[in-house]
Amino acid sequence: MSASRESGVVQVQGEVIATRRVGAYHHLTIVAPGVAELAKPGQFAALAVGGVTTGNLLRRSFSIHKVSPSGTYGGTLDLVIAAKGAGTEWLAALRAHDAVDVVAPLGRAFPLPTEPVPCVLVGGGYGSAPLFWLAELLRERGCTVEMVLGAASEDRLFGVVEARRAADHVTVTTDDGSAGVKGWVSDVLPEVFERTGAPVAYACGPMGMLQSVTRVASEHGAVAQVAVEEAMACGVGVCMTCVMPVRDKAGVTKMVRSCVEGPVFRGDRVRWEAFHDGVCGVPEDAVGAPRVGGH
Amino acid sequence: MAVDMSVTFGTRTLPNPVMTASGCAANGRELHRFFDVSKLGAFVTKTVMMDPRSGRGTPRMAETASGMLNSIGLQGPGIHAFVEQDLPWLKSVGARVLVSIAGNTAGEFADVARVLAASDAFDCVVGVEVNISCPNVANRGLVFACDPLASGKVIALVREQLPRDVPMFAKLTPDVTDIVAIAGAAVKSGATGLTMINTLLGMVIDTDRLRPHLGGITGGLSGPSIRPVAVRALWQVTAAMREGRFQTVPLLGVGGVRTGRDALELIAAGATGVQVGTATFNDPMAPQRVLTELEALAESHGVDRITDLVGVAHDRMVIP
Numbered sequence: 001m002s003a004s005r006e007s008g009v010v011q012v013q014g015e016v017i018a019t020r021r022v023g024a025y026h027h028l029t030i031v032a033p034g035v036a037e038l039a040k041p042g043q044f045a046a047l048a049v050g051g052v053t054t055g056n057l058l059r060r061s062f063s064i065h066k067v068s069p070s071g072t073y074g075g076t077l078d079l080v081i082a083a084k085g086a087g088t089e090w091l092a093a094l095r096a097h098d099a100v101d102v103v104a105p106l107g108r109a110f111p112l113p114t115e116p117v118p119c120v121l122v123g124g125g126y127g128s129a130p131l132f133w134l135a136e137l138l139r140e141r142g143c144t145v146e147m148v149l150g151a152a153s154e155d156r157l158f159g160v161v162e163a164r165r166a167a168d169h170v171t172v173t174t175d176d177g178s179a180g181v182k183g184w185v186s187d188v189l190p191e192v193f194e195r196t197g198a199p200v201a202y203a204c205g206p207m208g209m210l211q212s213v214t215r216v217a218s219e220h221g222a223v224a225q226v227a228v229e230e231a232m233a234c235g236v237g238v239c240m241t242c243v244m245p246v247r248d249k250a251g252v253t254k255m256v257r258s259c260v261e262g263p264v265f266r267g268d269r270v271r272w273e274a275f276h277d278g279v280c281g282v283p284e285d286a287v288g289a290p291r292v293g294g295h
Numbered sequence: 296m297a298v299d300m301s302v303t304f305g306t307r308t309l310p311n312p313v314m315t316a317s318g319c320a321a322n323g324r325e326l327h328r329f330f331d332v333s334k335l336g337a338f339v340t341k342t343v344m345m346d347p348r349s350g351r352g353t354p355r356m357a358e359t360a361s362g363m364l365n366s367i368g369l370q371g372p373g374i375h376a377f378v379e380q381d382l383p384w385l386k387s388v389g390a391r392v393l394v395s396i397a398g399n400t401a402g403e404f405a406d407v408a409r410v411l412a413a414s415d416a417f418d419c420v421v422g423v424e425v426n427i428s429c430p431n432v433a434n435r436g437l438v439f440a441c442d443p444l445a446s447g448k449v450i451a452l453v454r455e456q457l458p459r460d461v462p463m464f465a466k467l468t469p470d471v472t473d474i475v476a477i478a479g480a481a482v483k484s485g486a487t488g489l490t491m492i493n494t495l496l497g498m499v500i501d502t503d504r505l506r507p508h509l510g511g512i513t514g515g516l517s518g519p520s521i522r523p524v525a526v527r528a529l530w531q532v533t534a535a536m537r538e539g540r541f542q543t544v545p546l547l548g549v550g551g552v553r554t555g556r557d558a559l560e561l562i563a564a565g566a567t568g569v570q571v572g573t574a575t576f577n578d579p580m581a582p583q584r585v586l587t588e589l590e591a592l593a594e595s596h597g598v599d600r601i602t603d604l605v606g607v608a609h610d611r612m613v614i615p
Contacts (some may be wrong), residue, residue: 007327007329008328009328009329011329011578011579011580026296037344040306048577050580055361055519056358057361057362057363057518057519057573057574057576057577058356058576058577059576059577069521087358101578103579104547122558122562142378150506161439191368217333231353231354231356231362233356233365234575234576234579235574236325236326236329236579237325238319238320238321238325238326238576239319239356239365239574239576239580240318240321240341240355240370241353241354241355241356241365241367242369243350243355243370244353251604254349255349255350255370259516260325273354275312276440278354278504279352279353279354280352280353280510280511281352282349282350286349287347287349287564288346288347288348288349288370288371288373289349290349290368295383
């Protein structure tokens with residue numbers, strides 16, 4: 001049960017080979033042949049939960065933490081999961097040799113700079129998961145990597161030790177001050193942009209954080225590439241539930257699917273003002289927006 | 296011996312009865328990465344209206360027990376972009392296409408059908424599915440399919456715009472007191488067949504925030520949890536046609552099909568074709584898998600043709 005390789009995505013019956021707790025999260029290593037050869041940082045995997053007769057039908061999507069094309073077990077895929085509902089709790093309870101259906105890689109990856117420039121990588125909570133792999137690729141291209149990791153508290157940070165290995169410099173923030181600087185990533189970002197002169201930022205995390213990274217980046221003349229965490233039912237582009245308002249190159253706003261057109265968007269193209277407290281509206285100037293008396 | 300899986304709707308014969316369900320498969324490219332969509336009996340497109348539509352804001356979706364609630368708001372590119380981009384692509388891969396159309400008014404349905412019928416790639420269209428389970432702007436937003444007169448009017452107007460040999464299916468909502476009355480009105484107005492069922496209207500409240508979960512407040516319930524409702528609707532309409540209350544037409548069963556067994560259940564209740572919808576979100580290979588499983592099941596029942604099983608449960612009731 002596997003899609004053709006030419007299509008850029010595979011559906012495979014994966015086998016969990018390792019699980020471990022990391023702070024508030026679970027780190028899964030899954031044997032998933034065919035994924036590693038295709039995947040790039042910023043792309044995600046959509047996992048079925050609960051087994052073949054489950055009542056939880058919707059896939060759970062996670063950005064890919066890392067991949068290894070060939071090891072002792074064949075190609076592997078690493079994901080970081082926060083158990084916060086029926087599906088993610090099932091995934092967190094998986095043990096070595098358990099089976100899990102994987103569709104990956106999905107979505108647009110982070111675009112990489114063509115020149116060796118300084119880059120700022122910002123992760124909120126376990127949103128940092130794809131950034132270490134990204135940092136490796138950037139440094140291979142001669143970029144310097146500045147990493148900023150933020151979370152509500154120390155146990156909700158992910159990958160601080162890995163960051164020190166993967167980046168040239170690391171700053172940590174927590175809302176409660178339990179680790180690093182007390183405050184938000186947006187509090188420390190202005191100094192980071194000023195010190196490094198980075199023309200590009202890569203960010204993954206909650207919407208509010210992505211918006212603030214975009215704002216600070218713009219204020220310093222940098223482009224933010226943000227990977228969004230939208231609720232998805234299918235992950236493959238058919239359910240139309242993960243849409244958000246984004247401007248295209250011509251400046252025209254459309255409700256686009258974050259699973260296929262994203263999850264990585266240029267932050268300055270996202271219509272952040274449409275998001276309020278877990279709800280996103282359709283901007284009036286979006287293509288096909290509801291008209292008065294219409295739909 | 297292999298079972299003959301072919302099914303016929305009016306003038307069109309399909310190699311097998313399994314289809315995607317409208318709104319659960321986009322317009323083909325996405326699923327074609329996982330399986331060849333031309334291997335299905337037909338590919339059913341996402342409902343298209345006259346103009347581009349953004350759909351609603353988010354959240355658009357909530358997971359429910361064995362199903363989900365959705366409130367997309369008929370997002371789509373509009374019929375002109377559809378016939379210029381989506382339909383030619385489906386034709387290029389050899390898909391047989393059942394095009395789902397809708398309108399804010401009965402007249403808009405007809406306009407959409409006219410543009411479709413005049414399009415270059417129309418020869419890959421094996422039928423039109425008229426999604427009358429959408430709000431009628433001219434009647435305070437009442438869903439067309441809740442009113443036999445409005446349903447009949449839409450069907451009659453669309454029929455005029457389509458060549459006579461093109462099958463036309465009316466897609467019915469189960470959210471009515473008497474689905475047989477709506478089915479009869481659609482058939483009497485010229486529907487070649489009926490698709491049953493659309494989603495059921497539902498609602499979920501977010502108990503953390505204590506507010507409606509969906510941006511659109513209410514949404515359509517789909518998935519295996521609604522399958523018994525689909526079986527019931529197919530059963531009731533099939534029984535009415537067998538009693539001669541209106542002309543017998545082919546039915547397309549849709550609602551909670553996840554396996555070949557589920558497809559067979561709808562067929563035994565009276566469906567000639569079967570659409571796979573929400574299960575595709577769980578397994579992008581679901582439509583192709585359901586076909587494989589259905590074929591094996593039909594063979595295990597010892598029939599020569601899949602059509603031998605259509606409505607078979609009506610003949611097998613044990614009356615003590």
